[in-house]
Amino acid sequence: xxxxGGRGDAARPTAPARWSVELESxxxxxxxxxxxxxxxxxxxxxxEPFVYWSGDSAVQPLxxxxxxxxxxxLSLGGVVLVDDAGPSDDGTPGxxxxxxxxxIARVLPDTTPIAIGSEHVIFRSFYLLRRAAGRVLGxxxxxxxxxxxxxxxxFSEHDLGGALxxxxxxxxxxxxxxxxxxQREQAIRLSVNIAMYVLCSNxxxxxxxxxFLMRRRAFVPEPGSEP
Amino acid sequence: xxxxxxLATSADLPTWAIxxxxxxxxxxxxxLLIELRRRERGGAGILFTGxxxxxxxxxxxxxxxxxxxxxxxxxxxxxxxxxxxxxxxxADGAAGSGAGTRAAARDRAIAAINVRASDAxxxxxxxxxxxxxxxxxxxxxxxxxVRSDLASAIQALAxxxxxxxxxxxxxxxxxxxxxxxxxxxxxxRALGRTLGVPVHAIATTRDAPADASIRKVAAAxxxxxxxxxxxxxxxxxxxxxxxxxxxxxxxxxxxxxxPSLLASGTVHVKDGKGAVDLMVTLERAGSRILDVSLVxxxxxxxxxxxxRLVTFDVARERVRVLxxxxxxxxxxxxxxxxxxxxxxxxxVAFFILRTPTDNPHADQQDLALIPFPVDELFSEDLPTxxxxxxxxxxxxxxxxxxxxxALARYVRGGGGLIMVGGPNSFIGGGYADTPLGNAVGVLPxxxxxxxxxxxxxxxxxxxxxxxxxxxxxxxxPLRAIVGDELPAMPGTNVLGDARPGxxxxxxxxxxxxxxxxxxxxxxxxxxxxxxxxxxxLDGAWRLxxxxxxxxxxxxxxxxxxxxxxxxxxxxxxxEPAQVExxxxxxxxxxxxxRVHTLPEVAHSPSRSLSVDxxxxxxxxxxxxxxxxxxxxxxxxxAGTTELSLPPLAAGGYVARLHVGASGTTRRDFACEAGGDExxxxxxDGARLRELAEASGGAFAWASDGVSGIPLPSPTTVSAExxxxxxxxxxxxxxxxxxxxxxxxxxxxxxGLA
Numbered sequence: 001x002x003x004x005g006g007r008g009d010a011a012r013p014t015a016p017a018r019w020s021v022e023l024e025s026x027x028x029x030x031x032x033x034x035x036x037x038x039x040x041x042x043x044x045x046x047x048e049p050f051v052y053w054s055g056d057s058a059v060q061p062l063x064x065x066x067x068x069x070x071x072x073x074l075s076l077g078g079v080v081l082v083d084d085a086g087p088s089d090d091g092t093p094g095x096x097x098x099x100x101x102x103x104i105a106r107v108l109p110d111t112t113p114i115a116i117g118s119e120h121v122i123f124r125s126f127y128l129l130r131r132a133a134g135r136v137l138g139x140x141x142x143x144x145x146x147x148x149x150x151x152x153x154x155f156s157e158h159d160l161g162g163a164l165x166x167x168x169x170x171x172x173x174x175x176x177x178x179x180x181x182x183q184r185e186q187a188i189r190l191s192v193n194i195a196m197y198v199l200c201s202n203x204x205x206x207x208x209x210x211x212f213l214m215r216r217r218a219f220v221p222e223p224g225s226e227p
Numbered sequence: 228x229x230x231x232x233x234l235a236t237s238a239d240l241p242t243w244a245i246x247x248x249x250x251x252x253x254x255x256x257x258x259l260l261i262e263l264r265r266r267e268r269g270g271a272g273i274l275f276t277g278x279x280x281x282x283x284x285x286x287x288x289x290x291x292x293x294x295x296x297x298x299x300x301x302x303x304x305x306x307x308x309x310x311x312x313x314x315x316x317x318a319d320g321a322a323g324s325g326a327g328t329r330a331a332a333r334d335r336a337i338a339a340i341n342v343r344a345s346d347a348x349x350x351x352x353x354x355x356x357x358x359x360x361x362x363x364x365x366x367x368x369x370x371x372x373v374r375s376d377l378a379s380a381i382q383a384l385a386x387x388x389x390x391x392x393x394x395x396x397x398x399x400x401x402x403x404x405x406x407x408x409x410x411x412x413x414x415x416r417a418l419g420r421t422l423g424v425p426v427h428a429i430a431t432t433r434d435a436p437a438d439a440s441i442r443k444v445a446a447a448x449x450x451x452x453x454x455x456x457x458x459x460x461x462x463x464x465x466x467x468x469x470x471x472x473x474x475x476x477x478x479x480x481x482x483x484x485x486p487s488l489l490a491s492g493t494v495h496v497k498d499g500k501g502a503v504d505l506m507v508t509l510e511r512a513g514s515r516i517l518d519v520s521l522v523x524x525x526x527x528x529x530x531x532x533x534x535r536l537v538t539f540d541v542a543r544e545r546v547r548v549l550x551x552x553x554x555x556x557x558x559x560x561x562x563x564x565x566x567x568x569x570x571x572x573x574x575v576a577f578f579i580l581r582t583p584t585d586n587p588h589a590d591q592q593d594l595a596l597i598p599f600p601v602d603e604l605f606s607e608d609l610p611t612x613x614x615x616x617x618x619x620x621x622x623x624x625x626x627x628x629x630x631x632x633a634l635a636r637y638v639r640g641g642g643g644l645i646m647v648g649g650p651n652s653f654i655g656g657g658y659a660d661t662p663l664g665n666a667v668g669v670l671p672x673x674x675x676x677x678x679x680x681x682x683x684x685x686x687x688x689x690x691x692x693x694x695x696x697x698x699x700x701x702x703x704p705l706r707a708i709v710g711d712e713l714p715a716m717p718g719t720n721v722l723g724d725a726r727p728g729x730x731x732x733x734x735x736x737x738x739x740x741x742x743x744x745x746x747x748x749x750x751x752x753x754x755x756x757x758x759x760x761x762x763x764l765d766g767a768w769r770l771x772x773x774x775x776x777x778x779x780x781x782x783x784x785x786x787x788x789x790x791x792x793x794x795x796x797x798x799x800x801x802e803p804a805q806v807e808x809x810x811x812x813x814x815x816x817x818x819x820x821r822v823h824t825l826p827e828v829a830h831s832p833s834r835s836l837s838v839d840x841x842x843x844x845x846x847x848x849x850x851x852x853x854x855x856x857x858x859x860x861x862x863x864x865a866g867t868t869e870l871s872l873p874p875l876a877a878g879g880y881v882a883r884l885h886v887g888a889s890g891t892t893r894r895d896f897a898c899e900a901g902g903d904e905x906x907x908x909x910x911d912g913a914r915l916r917e918l919a920e921a922s923g924g925a926f927a928w929a930s931d932g933v934s935g936i937p938l939p940s941p942t943t944v945s946a947e948x949x950x951x952x953x954x955x956x957x958x959x960x961x962x963x964x965x966x967x968x969x970x971x972x973x974x975x976x977x978g979l980a
Contacts, residue, residue: 026587028554028579046777049557049768076771076781077564124595126580127587150564185588196580199555201564203578204595 002053002080004040004103005060011085011096012054012161014173019052019164022188023195027126031195041065049078050198054161055096056085062103070107079198080104080153083134087157089177091138097157104145104153113143113155120144121205122151125196126189133186134158135174150201154194163187230297237290238950248288255281267978276970283963290956296948302346303393303939306384309333309362310399310431311353312375313813313904317400317529319432329400329910330370332431336398336929337364340429344938350392354380356810371816373902377918378405378418385421393939396427397918398929401911404903408914412921419922427924427936430912437466438908439473440532442500444519450541452512453611457504462494462521465909470496470524477505480516480536480843480879480895483639483755489517510610511641511756512543513797514895516843516879532905536879536897546796549604549612550576553620553651561768562618562647565788572792575612577604579625605630609637614795619649619765621656628661635662638669639755643795646670648683648720649765655682655720671730671752672761673723675741685718688736690748690764696732699890700825701751701790701801705770709783714773716766722747730890751794753883753891758795803886804836806894809869814877814898820870824862824886835887836860838870843879843895862886 001010010016020031038044038051041063045051051073062070074080082104086094093101101113116122117140123129131140138158144151163184165173176184203209236245259277263270315330341349341364353362355372359380377397384392406414419426443461450456458477464470473494478486490505509515520534527533548566552559555578566574577599581587587594605627609615615634622628638644646652646663658664659676666673675681690713696702713733724740725731729752734745750761767788771781794801802825809819822836840856856875862868877900883893899905912928919926927935 025585026581027585028582030554030556043774043777046772046774049560049772072777076776077561078772126595127589128593128595189589196555199557199560200578200580201560201567203555203563203576206574206576208575208577209595209597 001035001037002040002045002051003037004053004062004066007055009037010052010054010161011056012083012159012165012173014166015054015161015164016052018166019191019195022164023192026192027196029195029199039066040069042069045069045073046076046078049076050081050195051078052081052083052161053100054083054085055100056094058095059099059103062106067107070104074108074147074152077150077152079151081160081194082153082155083160084155084157085159085162087136087138087159089136089138091136091157093157097155101155108145108147108153111145111147113145113153115139115141116144116146116151116154117141120151121202122154122193122197124204125193125200127193129186129189129193131186132156132158132190133163133179133183134160134190135162135176135187137178137183151197158187158190160187160191160194164191229299230295232293232295234291234953235294235950237292237952240289245289248285252281252285255284262979265979269973269977272973273970273977273979276966276973280963280966280970283959283966287956287959287963290959291953293951293953294948295951296945299944299946300346301942301944302344302348303941304390305344305347305349305394305396305938306392307337307340307349307351307362307396307398308354308359308377308380309337309351309364310375310377310397311355311362311370312372312402312404313370313901314375314400314402314908315370315431316901317905317908318436328370329431332929333398333400334365336429336431336933339933340396340936343933343936346941347938352380358383371813373811373813373904374405375399375403375904376405377403381418381421381426392422392424394424394427394924394937395422396429396936397915398429398431399915400432401430401913401915402904402907402909403911403914406914406918408911410914412917415918415921419918419924422922424922425924425937426919426922428915428919428926429929429933429936430910430915430926431929432910433912433928433930435465435909436528437468437526438529438532439464439468439470439521439524439527440529440906440908441475441519441521441535442906444517444535444537446539450509450515450539452509452541452543452613453547454544455506455508458490458507458517458519459502459504460492460494460519461500461502462496463500463907463909464496464524465499466528468524468526472496473501473524474522475503475505476520477507478518478520479509480518480897481640481756482843482881483636484845486518486844487640494521509539509541512541512613513641515539515541516895516897518879529901529905529908531877531900532908534877534900535906536877536899538895538897543613543796545571545573546614546792547573547575547612548792549609549615550574550618551604551616551620552576552578552618553649553656554579554582556619556649556765557772558647558649558765558768559618561771561784562616562788565785568785569789575604579620583624599625601626601630605633609633609642610640612642614643614645614792616645616647617652617656618647619651619656621651622661623657628657631658631661631663635669635754638757638759641756643758643760643792644669645760645762645791645795647765647767648763650683652765653682653720653722653761653763654680669754669757669759670726670761671750671754671759672725672747672763673740675721675723681721683718683720684738687715687717688719689713689715690733691736691745693731693734693745695730695890696749698887699730699732699751700803701794701890702732702787703801704786704790705783708779708786709770709775712775714766714769714775716764716769718764718766719746719748720763722750722761722763725750726752728752728891751791751890753893756881758797760791760795762791797892802892803890804884804892806838806882806884806892808894808896811902812875812880812896812898813902814900815874817874818872818898820872820882820894822862822868822870822884824866824868826866836862836868836870837885839883839885840872840875840880841883842876843881 016035084097143155145153352359659674664674733749738746770783
């Protein structure tokens with residue numbers, strides 16, 4: 001979990017652990033059960049290739065050290081998931097989403113996020129997904145800064161962590177709307193797909209998968225009937 | 228040397244003065260004869276004194292001298308160019324003629340020339356490959372040259388500072404590489420004019436032996452691995468051998484087993500020759516030996532040229548890698564991204580994303596998962612890959628176990644295998660008691676197959692560089708980036724002792740093998756024609772993501788894998804040395820290997836090299852026709868060394884060069900019984916005749932004798948020349964005056980003025 005601007009914790013601190021559990025139980029991928037917290041200006045940022053940056057309030061401007069750290073991390077091929085924990089129900093970015101994008105723009109000044117939909121490999125890295133979903137349904141797509149053909153920074157305006165977060169009692173911390181538990185399952189699947197994308201890169205873009213996936217796409221319900 | 232003496236005119240007279248004097252004397256004599264008609268008497272006296280006076284006047288002008296000298300008759304320099312190519316070892320004439328070899332006919336012809344040209348200075352040189360060399364008639368070993376390049380020999384004579392010969396006599400069977408059979412008359416004339424002297428020719432052989440042969444094997448363009456290419460095969464029948472159709476086959480010699488049949492076909496022979504194109508595909512890059520053979524028809528007298536062994540240097544367009552991973556991890560991600568980033572690598576990847584115990588909470592149609600085509604990949608598709616990477620992959624649950632024998636054969640046949648660590652690799656993946664990891668397995672390290680064997684050690688550690696690792700060219704790019712430093716690794720697979728020939732590059736700092744040696748962590752080795760690598764950790768990605776990775780911009784990871792894959796594919800950059808066979812290899816003749824070591828090897832303290840040469844065909848080794856050869860030598864500081872090998876039998880060979888601590892490299896090569904020189908056994912007297920006629924020389928068949936070959940005449944050379952006047956000049960002058968006076972008196976008495 002990436003921490004910046006003097007914050008001591010992420011907005012959805014229990015989400016990463018749940019994410020790991022879901023990843024391990026559903027896939028062959030290993031996961032860290034106790035996710036680490038790392039500050040953007042710490043050398044430890046470059047110890048792992050994936051960081052999860054979530055928040056529900058505006059981000060303080062990144063320091064020069066934080067910008068430098070994130071640049072180095074991204075230059076090594078690391079992936080950042082920016083998860084807005086405070087979007088509106090229609091997916092309009094909250095304060096965190098807006099300011100985080102602005103800060104990422106300072107880290108990677110010559111890049112622009114683009115929308116990535118079901119045609120992107122993230123949406124088929126494990127599950128075949130038609131759209132993005134989190135605690136809020138939001139937009140159908142994610143945004144991403146693509147460098148060298150790979151999504152280096154992924155922006156979610158769906159509060160993905162909100163759908164994953166579980167309290168100490170084992171109960172979900174937040175209700176999911178408007179789709180309820182079906183939408184939560186879609187959020188879990190999206191989180192699994194993001195993790196598999198980080199671990200497998202564009203593996204599912206390989207030509208060998210194409211005929212299988214095209215056949216299966218044909219069986220997936222039309223977008224209008226999807227939760 | 229004889230001493231001779233003769234008269235001459237005074238040396239100070241120019242030639243024109245002598246001519247003028249003689250002409251004037253002739254005129255005087257004519258006038259004297261005319262005047263004699265008007266005499267009244269005494270005609271005999273007038274004529275006698277007149278002639279004496281004219282002679283005296285001429286002698287007074289010429290002033291004769293006596294020349295004494297020692298003279299010698301020097302014979303003309305005649306160069307005999309004797310064909311020393313391998314084709315001269317063939318029979319002279321048709322089968323059953325009872326004649327010896329063409330070389331014997333050549334030697335007899337040269338002996339006859341020697342007798343006939345007793346006045347000539349005969350120089351006998353042998354021609355074959357390049358400039359001619361002194362030739363010992365009947366001295367043996369005279370038919371070893373793998374080419375018959377007459378043109379180069381003549382050009383070398385022309386360029387030589389030695390005395391230019393007055394004539395050249397070529398003694399050959401006429402089956403020449405240069406000038407070629409299709410050389411134009413103009414080219415032959417130009418060759419004949421090179422020396423400016425006649426080139427005579429003596430053909431040793433008239434009749435072709437009964438022989439069917441493969442005359443030529445050629446590939447259009449470059450042979451590229453995995454790409455079918457046409458192999459153009461020309462065959463011929465001569466000497467009255469009945470052969471309308473000949474069956475030909477193309478096989479690849481392999482160290483791991485019998486030759487593999489690549490293609491076969493039938494050649495229709497018309498007018499004694501025919502050709503066929505066979506489509507062949509070579510799956511492995513590097514030097515590959517093809518055995519192209521025909522089925523001999525009855526009566527074939529030269530079976531050796533029914534088989535050609537051709538070395539192809541197979542290029543690689545792209546490296547095809549099969550990347551199989553047991554689960555997605557950071558290490559898998561790093562390797563995949565590196566493989567995909569290299570445009571020269573064609574990756575086919577299969578990752579196990581879901582195990583049987585995982586529950587995705589979804590129908591199959593909602594999953595982007597496809598069946599793992601293990602049977603297809605490891606049976607029919609396997610030969611199409613240059614390398615297989617098994618990364619953290621358990622062989623048992625996914626049906627790979629039954630394909631491991633085929634995978635081991637694939638490696639021994641020239642394929643590359645890398646096993647990358649993780650909980651499901653090596654012992655943990657059940658490879659210990661398989662053709663990959665058992666006592667004769669292809670992996671470079673032994674694996675403990677006991678039930679209680681420890682599969683892995685989760686304790687973090689930093690691998691240690693071994694001496695061989697520091698010297699290995701394949702890790703030189705990595706060392707240039709990280710030096711001696713390596714990142715901490717999150718545990719290791721437990722590996723056993725290195726097999727013989729294995730090079731351990733990294734070892735564990737504290738764990739040891741059953742033999743008490745530091746446990747290998749990264750080891751490379753050879754198995755048959757192929758190579759294998761054991762990387763007993765799944766933390767190589769930390770060359771990108773770690774403090775060391777951050778300091779080096781993550782370049783170490785790419786450098787490591789570039790070296791590993793490059794070494795596996797025998798990239799010359801990562802070979803400790805290059806081996807070449809100097810002048811090719813001909814069965815029965817000594818062989819020279821030239822070794823070029825890398826600069827770092829040449830400058831290292833330990834420059835010891837050893838080479839093991841063994842036949843590729845196990846049958847040859849088993850029958851004792853070809854014995855393994857071992858040689859040791861110390862490389863010179865320049866990095867180039869030559870090794871002499873004893874004569875080898877016909878067949879394919881692999882030369883393995885062990886370069887100190889830097890590892891091993893290999894070179895496959897072929898030794899042919901006759902090679903190109905025996906491919907076409909027909910003599911070609913017509914070409915010799917054309918060459919002789921083009922240069923103004925004579926042609927003769929050796930069996931007809933050499934009397935028809937004209938030899939230049941000798942030259943006289945004078946020495947110790949002494950010149951003395953016959954008489955002093957005043958004697959000639961006074962004599963002329965007295966005789967003129969006597970003539971004047973005789974004229975007056977005869978009534979002439």
